[in-house]
Amino acid sequence: MKKILCGVLLLLLLVTLPLGCGKKEASLKALELHEVTRSVFYAPQYVALNLGYFEEEGLQVSITTSGGSDKAMTALLSGDADVCLAGPETAVYVYNAGQEKHPVVVGQLTKRDGSFLMSRIDEPGFTWESLQGKTVIGGRKGGMPLMTLCYVLRQHGLVPGQDLEVVDSIQFNMMGPAFEGGTGDYVTLFEPTATEMQNAGKGYIVANVGLESGSIPYTAYMVTPEKLTKDPDTVKAFLRAVYRAQQWCVTATDEEIAQAMQPSFPDTSLESLMIVAHSYRETDSWKQELVMEAADFDRLLDVIDSAGELTARPPFQDVVDNSLAQAVQSGNK
Numbered sequence: 001m002k003k004i005l006c007g008v009l010l011l012l013l014l015v016t017l018p019l020g021c022g023k024k025e026a027s028l029k030a031l032e033l034h035e036v037t038r039s040v041f042y043a044p045q046y047v048a049l050n051l052g053y054f055e056e057e058g059l060q061v062s063i064t065t066s067g068g069s070d071k072a073m074t075a076l077l078s079g080d081a082d083v084c085l086a087g088p089e090t091a092v093y094v095y096n097a098g099q100e101k102h103p104v105v106v107g108q109l110t111k112r113d114g115s116f117l118m119s120r121i122d123e124p125g126f127t128w129e130s131l132q133g134k135t136v137i138g139g140r141k142g143g144m145p146l147m148t149l150c151y152v153l154r155q156h157g158l159v160p161g162q163d164l165e166v167v168d169s170i171q172f173n174m175m176g177p178a179f180e181g182g183t184g185d186y187v188t189l190f191e192p193t194a195t196e197m198q199n200a201g202k203g204y205i206v207a208n209v210g211l212e213s214g215s216i217p218y219t220a221y222m223v224t225p226e227k228l229t230k231d232p233d234t235v236k237a238f239l240r241a242v243y244r245a246q247q248w249c250v251t252a253t254d255e256e257i258a259q260a261m262q263p264s265f266p267d268t269s270l271e272s273l274m275i276v277a278h279s280y281r282e283t284d285s286w287k288q289e290l291v292m293e294a295a296d297f298d299r300l301l302d303v304i305d306s307a308g309e310l311t312a313r314p315p316f317q318d319v320v321d322n323s324l325a326q327a328v329q330s331g332n333k
Helices: 002-027 040-050 069-078 089-096 144-155 172-180 193-199 209-213 225-230 232-251 254-264 270-282 294-306 323-329
Strands: 029-035 059-065 083-086 104-110 116-119 135-137 165-167 186-189 204-208 219-223
Touching: 029 069, 029 232, 040 059, 040 104, 040 232, 040 254, 040 270, 059 232, 069 083, 069 089, 069 219, 089 219, 089 294, 104 225, 104 232, 104 323, 116 193, 135 172, 144 165, 144 209, 144 294, 172 186, 172 193, 186 193, 193 204, 193 270, 204 209, 219 225, 219 232, 225 232, 232 323, 254 270
Parallel strands: 029 059, 029 083, 135 165, 135 186
Antiparallel strands: 083 219, 104 219, 116 186, 116 204
16 A cells, blocks of 8 residues: 555656646746857856846746847847847947837947957967958958958058958858858957867967957847837846846856856867857956946947948937846846
């Protein structure tokens, strides 16, 4: 009788466990996030995901890698995404196109360009001036990687298209393969791709574009005005999780950050993730807070303008809404 009773209790336990897990998942609010690309550059986001910060805020966040700012923005405007992580220049373009329901920046994740310049040969004494007469794969026309690169080149007295060739026709996620295939003398790549290519002997990292360009609101979270008006609590909960991760990254070790990110980069070794985490921390690439500063936004417009892509300078308050970010940082639930 005792054995039968134990068997019944075990059966009940096995039956109720999945039901309990299902109930927990059902209680979480689904949120679709479309990111421009998958990169260690966005480490705080993956920390928030893999350490359970989103779930603790009552959110079940699903991340889709779009493969371009334009695609991530299209997903947001079409309603396929609740939140978009991309370069804020896309919000500027949509605003300047005259669309009434233009995206709104609600939080900033990175504060400088995350690209590294790679050469086919090892150049310990590299200088930007040595790019004279060379060919560089720089990203697509109108995108921040290309515009920031050209901004840096001009700072060093080089005129793109005149002093060197800058390839602007290759899709972001195809830049590495194009370089491997023989296109260009140099290429700009994000991590972990840059380190992986260097470790594989396919190129050499010779410069950090972000250190040369200075502080720029490079990547930010954007939502539609409708989402901001009708569902501010969900947006705020999302930002709380990201802010918590931003703060965690300040004191965490490179190894801890790498371990927290690894589920989002299953094909990348822990050692590589530690190297790139250290690199981005050393270059102060990650924001430690969500709020976007007006002065940094103006510099972003300067970069877009220098690339010939700015038709007008939209007012800061029309494109950026810091109200929820400020509330989160002040501890206001």
